[in-house]
Amino acid sequence: DVVMTQSPLSLPVTLGQPASISCRSSQSLVYSDGNTYLNWFQQRPGQSPRRLIYKVSNRDSGVPDRFSGSGSGTDFTLKISRVEAEDVGIYYCMQATHWPRTFGQGTKVEIK
């Protein structure tokens, strides 16, 4: 199985400051169709997960533009340009190139 490794696992951030989460995969996530199926999800406390980013860098409808995704191959990053209070939660990367699909361990974002 493809192992997804996130860092850091805990990320205290000052309001208004940027935040960055790394996600590394144990194998390339480039699929035979040329796409890279790397997703980012946000899970706020007590809520279901919500997809933020798909195929590395495509933001979902309604997702603030302070969220951005980048990367290629095995190395990916989620960035929040200016953290707001509503961004508190756990962020997961997930690969959907290989079976079975696998998630990273999650990164807990909290306000300092």
Add this chain to the structure above:
Amino acid sequence: EVQLLESGGGLVQPGGSLRLSCAASGFTFSTYDMSWVRQAPGKGLEWVTGISGGDGSAYYADSVKGRFTISKDSSKDMLYLQMNTLRGDDTALYYCARGTYGLDVWGQGTTVTVSS
């Protein structure tokens, strides 16, 4: 509005069986892949299984292979997860989600507790 609503969770003894259901609405269910994802108490997300919207091919995590079966009834817009030989480490909140490549819509989840 696109919605997924899970049901069927509950308390079951080790070795027992349970069938989860997920009612889909607001989209053409038959054309979509679907997934089940679980979250053990205080833990992260684990993809459990997915089914293709096209040919109905199913895929499983190693942790459930041979014990769980995913199925779709497109005439009823329903997704199912048949869980057999349940173990304590199957205790979790089970979500259904639309897709196997993107998981763009999630339900609220249904709780499964395996305990004697």
